[in-house]
Amino acid sequence: MLSPAICRMKVLAPRVASSARPGQFLIVRVNERGERIPLTISDFDAEEGSVTIVTQKIGASTKEICALEEGEGFEDVVGPLGLPSDFTEKSDEELKESRYIFIAGGVGTAPVYPQVKYLKAHGAYVDVIIGAKTSDLIIYREEMSAVCDHLYICTDDGSEGFKGMVTGLLEKVVAEDGNKYTQAVAIGPMIMMKFATLSAKKLGLPIVVSLNTLMVDGTGMCGACRVTVAGKTRFACVEGPEFDGYDVDFDEAMRRQGMYRKEEIEEDHKCKIR
Amino acid sequence: MANKIPRVPVREQDPKVRAANFEEVCYGYNEEEAVLEASRCLHCKNPRCVASCPVSVKIPEFIAAVAAGDFMAAASVIAEDSSLPAVCGRVCPQETQCEGSCILGVKAEPVAIGKLERFVADWSRAHGTKKVEKAPANGHKVAVVGSGPAGLACAYDLAKWGYDVTVFEALHKPGGVLEYGIPEFRLPKERVVAAEIADVKAMGVRIETNVVVGRTVTIDSLFDKEGFSAVFIGSGAGLPRFMNIPGENLNGVFSANEFLTRNNLMDAYRDDYLTPVMHAKKVVVVGGGNVAMDAARTALRLGGDVTVVYRRTEVELPARREEVHHAKEEGVKFMMLSNPVEIIGDEKGWVSGIRCIRMELGEPDESGRRSPVPVPGSEFGIEADSVIMALGTSPNPLIARTTAGLETNRRGCLVADGDGVTTRPGVFAGGDAVTGAATVILAMGAGRKAAAAIDRYIKGLE
Incomplete structure (x- = not known):
């Protein structure tokens, strides 16, 4: 735990660790019912075969990630995704x-x-x-x-x-x-x-x-991550996640980030009831 | 006379009931229905159906076995040419392939070849697996990129011939478009897709999920570090197209890929899964292909009032006839000869409507279809809180960009000949990655041809 709401973990993923470069991200799924959550890579060690990720509890899925104990694993880890810096x-x-x-x-x-x-x-x-x-x-x-x-x-x-x-x-x-x-x-x-x-x-x-946009697959398939950069639609997952800040339409990006807020609040609420 | 029997209708879920659930629409034939339908086949000396099947299933032969009540024999006949019969029986555009060329169709209804194939596949699944001969291991490793129809068909054949095959899948579940694209009500995931993939695995194929070729590993590292002798690329056409009209990035505008992936791969329609999906009230789906029908019928099942907007007329709809028919029965509305020009948003940036323009059909274009032309001054608005773009997809450039010597054409498709031979030695490709978005069966056919070419290539190396 880095703070009560932020946790750090090392994940054993040798192929990902040996290909990872600064600026890239991963997608993880905690369990069979979980969402695909994009997380930026916080460190990687090719020799040890590990990547480090840091998550803040914000929704139902990130809470599940932070609830993982040492020795447990993710259902899925895929990456490294996106372009390096x-x-x-x-x-x-x-x-x-x-x-x-x-x-x-x-x-x-x-x-x-x-x-x-x-x-x-x-x-x-x-x-x-x-x-x-x-x-x-x-x-x-x-x-x-x-x-x-x-x-x-x-x-x-x-x-x-x-x-x-x-x-x-x-x-x-x-x-x-x-x-x-x-x-x-x-x-x-x-x-x-x-x-x-x-x-x-x-x-x-x-x-x-x-840009930490919404994503589903992270490989360019869904377009959930589209952002307007210099007046053109770009996919943050494959053409980003890093862009020239001057060119980004942040207001649109913020609005798009909140697309599923209603559903997420409901999902989080449901979890508390369970 | 055999051909005096009318085509045996197939039982389906009531349209009103199924419009609110994700259960499979079509129940398929039972044994009696299948035998009766099979008895309609004329057993032509020169069967046109086989010639128009991309994988050349021996159709009259398997139908004869069905007519004789020997369903397991029928399954074995199909298995010689197809590794995914339960899938193809459900999603092939039979009306333009086998059934479209059936001689019975000239004066009456063609034999229901698709429904018979489906019956045989489901029957053999329920009554124990068919035995397929497998050659002893030959020690050669082949990598297959993508676990969709092309990759699975290629992997199945190679494993059957004794190759050590590993399939790399980018997503967390194998199946490609069968898993993320085609909805449960048309292609059940556990009962059909997972079961057919289990058959491919039973042949000895290893499937590694969560490996993005071009990112996690590269084509070069598969050869140099992991010891593969050949690679087949069946990575499909996964990149969604948009129209580039104003308002396309408003909240509530989705690619059909995103909408369907959330529902199919990520089970967003189920309450016990965490992935969110928008339950829109008034949905406009833009496009006229199978993906548009799938998106429309999914949105309908999530409680939406759905209109498909298509720029040509019903005759030109590229979707399977059965899908259009089912969509209409379920209550999907169609607005033909209309094309969006702008998506309108409210003050918070959510979709509130869409502006379209009327179209009329002009001269035929290069595809032979009459191309739609806008009627000046005919713009009109439709109210909507969600717009789903189903305009087709292009191949993902990831592999081509990270592999030296692998050429692509103008449309971003990998360049490969009829046998799947690419511009890079040892690398083969087939399916949508080569042709652009097409059908499951064409991808399977390409996968099989490439498997044969890989076999020749590796034997040539020895």
Whole structure:
């Protein structure tokens, strides 16, 4: 458990672990009756054959995931899905010249970790901002500070670090240290990525976002994940999940994310009755 | 005279009752009905039905066995050419294949070949499995990508000839379109699909689910790291098309693939499964193929008032005739010669209606069908809270993009000859991945031809 509502687990999946790259995701099913839940990969170890995932309890299925005990398994694990982060295509020379600032929100902090780890290992300069409602909900504090250059923390209630939103902290960090970054990456709730993108735009900083859209199969079959990027419909599962933040229609993406909210609340309620 | 007997009608669930459940619509023949129907076959010297069957099932031969009451013998005859008879008996477009060329159909009704095939398959399932000879293991490993009709047919033949076959399936259940696409009321999942897949497994085929070729493994890693001598790609045509009209990303607009996958693969219509699905009140389904009929009839069963919007006329509907007939009986409405131009949303971004334009038929296009042309100024609105797009599908580019030397054509289909030989040595392909969306039986036929080509290829390597 990383916090009362967030849990981390290592899953033995040798084929997935040996193919996984930063930025990709998995789909898991807890049991025969379960949904297919897309989860971003938080770490992977090809030698051990394991991948790490982090889940926040939000609906009936994520609660079931978090209820799994050590030694138990998923009914299904499939991946790695989606395209790896763009920087995995770049040369070490290019990366040595790059200065990244990551903006991680809540449970979105976990998938930031393998990206930071990869970039540092290839010589890039990397700072990280982690934001959460309150200090208790900050995850990956130690892990992240071990791999990044500077870790900045902010909480909505001021219980740890900067008091305020990630956007406020991003603007402060950039203002204090001068505009030294070449690339921003935001991973977290859709609304946070929307505002992080607006801030980055204001600062003239390119920004990549990782979209956690609805998905069924995760291989391009259903189109539930469609998002409008630069005026064109794209499938986040096979053409993403990462896109240029400037081009994403976040309002549409947020609306589409809530498509099954009514049904999900009913399902969650049913579970409590059982 | 045998041909004086009228075609034996098949018993079906009452349309009013079945419109509210997911049980199979058609009950199939019982033994007496099957024997009587089988007695109608003229046993033509030159059977046109066999020639128009993509897998060349020896139709008069199995029908003769049915007429003689030897159902197990009939099953063995079919098994020589088809690994999925209970599926094909249910979903083949018989009216354009075997039954469409039956000589009896010239003056009266053709022999109900599909219903007889289904009867034989179901009967043999209920009365113990038919014995099929299997060659001793030859030590060669073949990988099959995709566990739909093409992959299963290919795997079955290769295993029968002694190959060590592994099928890789991206989803969590095998069957491909049989599992995620075709609904329970047309093709029961446990009783038919799972049972036929069990037969393929009994032949020695291993099926690994949750493996996305192109992501989890690649074609190259199957050859280099996992020791396969040949690969068959039967990955289907899974990418849904949209119309690219305004409003298509509103909440309540789905691809038929998403809507059907949620219901079929993920059992969303069942209360004890967690996957959500929208129970819309007024549904518009766009398209006229089997997938459109499946989506319409599923939406109807979830409580919707359903209208199919199609841009040509009923004559051009590409769906099986039986599906259109069933849909109408159940209460699905059809709006012909209409084409959507825009989907309208409410202030919260949910679908509230759809704007269409009237069409008229113009000159025949390259497919030979008269192409629809919009009638200027004829736009009209339909109220709807959900729109399901069933406009066809294209092959998934994942494998072609991650495999060097594997060519695709303009439409994204893998380039392969009639034997499934692709542009990359050792890699074979067939089914929808090569042809674009087509039928179960054509995919099976392609899978079988490729199996024979793989056999020749591997023997040539020795």
